[in-house]
Amino acid sequence: MNDVFRGVMRFRCEVFPDKQALYRKLARDGQKPRALMISCADSRVVPELITQSEPGELFVCRNAGNIVPPFAQANGGVSSAIEYAVIALGVRDIVVCGHSDCGAMKGLLRPEALAEMPNVSAWLRHSHAAQCVVREIYPNGLADDQAARALALENVVAQLNHLRTHPSVAAKMAAGKLCLHGWFFELETGEILAYDGVQAKFAPIGDEIGPSTAQQPARHLADVAPPAVAAE
Ligand code: ZN
Numbered sequence: 442m443n444d445v446f447r448g449v450m451r452f453r454c455e456v457f458p459d460k461q462a463l464y465r466k467l468a469r470d471g472q473k474p475r476a477l478m479i480s481c482a483d484s485r486v487v488p489e490l491i492t493q494s495e496p497g498e499l500f501v502c503r504n505a506g507n508i509v510p511p512f513a514q515a516n517g518g519v520s521s522a523i524e525y526a527v528i529a530l531g532v533r534d535i536v537v538c539g540h541s542d543c544g545a546m547k548g549l550l551r552p553e554a555l556a557e558m559p560n561v562s563a564w565l566r567h568s569h570a571a572q573c574v575v576r577e578i579y580p581n582g583l584a585d586d587q588a589a590r591a592l593a594l595e596n597v598v599a600q601l602n603h604l605r606t607h608p609s610v611a612a613k614m615a616a617g618k619l620c621l622h623g624w625f626f627e628l629e630t631g632e633i634l635a636y637d638g639v640q641a642k643f644a645p646i647g648d649e650i651g652p653s654t655a656q657q658p659a660r661h662l663a664d665v666a667p668p669a670v671a672a673e
Pocket of ligand 1: 481482483505506507540542543544545546
């Protein structure tokens with residue numbers, strides 16, 4: 442813990458002075474982050490570092506397995522963060538970011554390891570769709586490390602689908618004011634893969650990436666107007 446305290450002192454003495462003007466501006470004007478990033482709580486995945494974001498630029502929600510529970514009336518931390526980011530802050534992009542060597546995904550594959558962690562076990566039920574998809578796609582099974590990787594990738598797609606069940610997200614997407622993105626961070630290489638919904642595969646950011654399946658063109662009223670009633 443001493444390292445953590447030393448880090449706090451270094452921040453106060455060496456880092457903060459260079460950013461004081463920025464912090465003062467943010468304190469005065471409030472935050473206007475560009476995106477909401479939902480990532481795993483894993484200590485090796487640091488959203489601000491991998492996106493090189495400054496304070497005030499990224500609204501972040503982290504949890505075990507970068508999970509987005511489907512919309513429900515029950516209150517939840519992730520659902521509240523989504524609503525606040527979309528409605529109060531007006532973010533225009535939401536990124537769900539999974540990663541390699543994810544402990545949550547490994548736990549999902551070894552339920553016996555979760556016997557003493559009932560909360561983790563219950564939380565990971567939101568990834569069961571991803572698990573079913575992997576089983577269906579690879580009926581002959583996969584080696585443990587391959588299975589964890591396939592599950593972590595598919596989990597990103599499953600959570601994008603859950604995002605669309607949230608009314609605030611569905612509404613802004615229909616208006617063309619919000620885009621969803623699925624990312625996967627490779628710990629060993631630092632590479633980030635992005636989900637291409639057209640090709641249904643992940644490809645390195647920087648390559649030509651199609652929209653995620655969760656993206657849609659804005660809906661136009663003319664498309665949904667009721668048919669004209671003939672005058673009698
Ligand atoms: Zn993880």
